[in-house]
Amino acid sequence: MKKDKKIEQKIIPLKKKNSILSFSFGFAEESQYFVESLSMLLASGMDIIEALEAIKAEVKSTQLINIIDELVENINSGFSLWQSLEKTKLLPPHIISLIKIGEESGRLHQSLAVVVVQQSKSQSFKSKIRAAMMYPVFVMGVAMTVGIGIAWFILPKLSTVFNQLNLKLPLVTRLLMSFGSFLSKYGSLVVPIFILGISIIFYFLFFYRKTKFIGQAILFSIPGIKNLIREVELARFGYIMGTLLEAGLPVLEALNSLGESGTLRAYGKIYTLLKDGVEEGKSFEECFHSNPKIRKLIPTTIQSLIAVGERSGRLGKIFLNISESYENKTELTTKNLSVILEPLLLVVVWLGVVAVAMAVILPIYSLVGGLNQNPQSTSSNKSVQIPPPKPVIVAVPVLPTSTIMMATSSPIIATSTITIVTPIIIPTTTPTSTPTTSTLPISIPKIPTSGTLEILGFSSIYTLPNAKSEIVQQAAVGERFKYTDTKIGWYKIVLSPDQFGWVSAQYIQIVSFAP
The missing domain is CATH 2.30.30.40 (SH3 Domains)
Known part of the structure; x- marks a missing residue:
């Protein structure tokens, strides 16, 4: 009893000191390097203490160096490797279980080799999801950056030009110009706040432990992403269970390790239900039948395979076969998802480009149409009114009928002649044309015909x-x-x-x- 208290006193400070390591970014790669190096050094026949010291000499991370120092101190005090590693939170529970089995059976380096393969597969599963999401995130990020740049620096200048032309702008142009004017005034404040807000939302949706289930629910609502996540998790589920069972770990402990190492909340609930059912003495088949909702995440065919493996005593191999099958499916799904997402993203980007282009081109068409109408209106407004011609009064002698003439055989003698001057109005224009006004357009130079x-x-x-x-x-x-x-x-x-x-x-x- 005294020795057990001494063990707790030695190990508890290590837990307090390094409990935050599980939340450190980039620490998964360092833990994987630690296990790979330890496996190779132990396989070569090196002692555990010497292997830890050799790894410490190559490590640059201060956190990992502190962990190795604590491991060396605890092992020198008589504690096992798995006990020392369990309190550091350096490795997930299912890997600690494999190390425990290997250490107790005298095949530690073989168990570590299995752990290395398992870590490699786990990283592969995660990288497939990241690879599927990286392309759309990158494209949308670039499109958003370019859009903000155009709205911030180019649209305000276009807005000034359009305002000076006094044109009636379309609705899409008015909205875009208003957004550009807003960014020109408050962009230096709004854009950093917007980027910071997106980063915070992204962190809480996909990284923060207490709220990342919301982001997982969003991903599960996307058809293509949902299938990929399910296939990756089923491959991981099969590999971990198969590896632990083949190593000799009891089913209950394997389920417990699987549940503690899970990252998806939906599957974590299923693993908990299976563990509780096995504790009550139920078989996997009975657990599946008592919870029909499991069918959405674990297909009926997989449930049947697990039930057959349980009855035949080949459960570990069945799980490994499930893992291999779904690992191949994830390769195909990842490729198909990239092929499907690429045209969809192009359509989204194209719609944004068309919206900006229409907002800029429509006012230009309006301007061209206005210029085509202006010459006609100008010529009609600048018509010249020519006053009517002034009449010219000309005196013409006329012999009226009152002139009296007498005819005789003798020469004619006019006894009396009266000459009356009568005014006659003669227009300056030709007799056939009597317009009062004349509208003449502005003269246009005649273009030579050759x-x-x-x-x-x-x-x-x-x-x-x-x-x-x-x-x-x-x-x-x-x-x-x-x-x-x-x-x-x-x-x-x-x-x-x-x-x-x-x-x-x-x-x-x-x-x-x-x-």
Whole structure:
């Protein structure tokens, strides 16, 4: 009894000192290096103390160095390796169980070799989930960064330009410009707060121990991710149970170690139910039938395999076969998930690009439409009112009927002649034209009907000055042609000495005029 108290006094301070290690980032890689090195050194015939000292010389982490010092001190005091490791929280419970079995059976280096393989598989399972999630997270992160940069630095300048033009902006443009103006004023404060908030939410959803079950529930609601997580956990479940049972550990202790090492809350509840059922004397088959909800996470075929293995006494091998089967499935699911996610992410990014493009292009179209209407309104507003011509009064002598003439055989003698001057109004315009007002448009210089032109954009050459006529050929940017005639919006160009075509005025510029 005194010796047991002495053991607790030696080991309890170690637990207090290093209990936080299980929450340290990057410590899983160091623990894996520790087990791999210890396994190789013990397999070569080296003593445990010498192996620990050799590992300590290569380790750079202060935390791991302190743990090794405590392990050496406890082992020199007569404690076993698994007892010393159990209190440090350096390794999960199922690995401690394997080390305990190996140490008690005299096959410690073999148990450590199994632990190394198990750690490697555990890292592989985790990396598959991370690899499946890394691509969408990276793409969405880059898209969000680019979007914030555009909204912060470019949209405010466009907003200033559009405001100066006094255009009626579409709704999507107004929303985008308002967001850009908001970022230009408060971006230096809002963007860091936004990034910090996203980081905090991400940490509490997927890393913080007490709340990460929420993030797990979110992942389980995504169809493709749900299947991958289930396959990874079933592969892990089969490998750990199979390894522990094949090593000789009782089923109850194996389930206990599995539950303590689990990371998913949903499967942790299942492992607890199985452990409680086995403690009550139930078989795996009875535990599965008494909890129908288990079927959602452990398929019926897997339940049947476990029941058959339990009845045949080959439960450990059955679990290892389940692990191998689902490990192969995770490889295929990971590849398929990447193939499915890639086009979906492209569609999401494309929608964002289209929204920004429409917000910028629609006002430009409105501006072009306004410019096309302005010349007509300007010419109608600037019409010149010509006053009516002033009448000119001209005096013309007229012989009225009151002129009296007498005819005789003798020469005519006018006894009396009266001349009356009558005013006659003669208009300055021609007699057939009597307008009172005349509206004349602003004079436009006459474009010569021949010369040389250059193609500004890829354009079609037509047989007639009509876009519905037959296309002769396509004109490339920069080509020059001589034109011999013009019509409204069209130019007749020379293709060959005996071939002509018409090209729209929208895609050309005049290089020179014919003399």
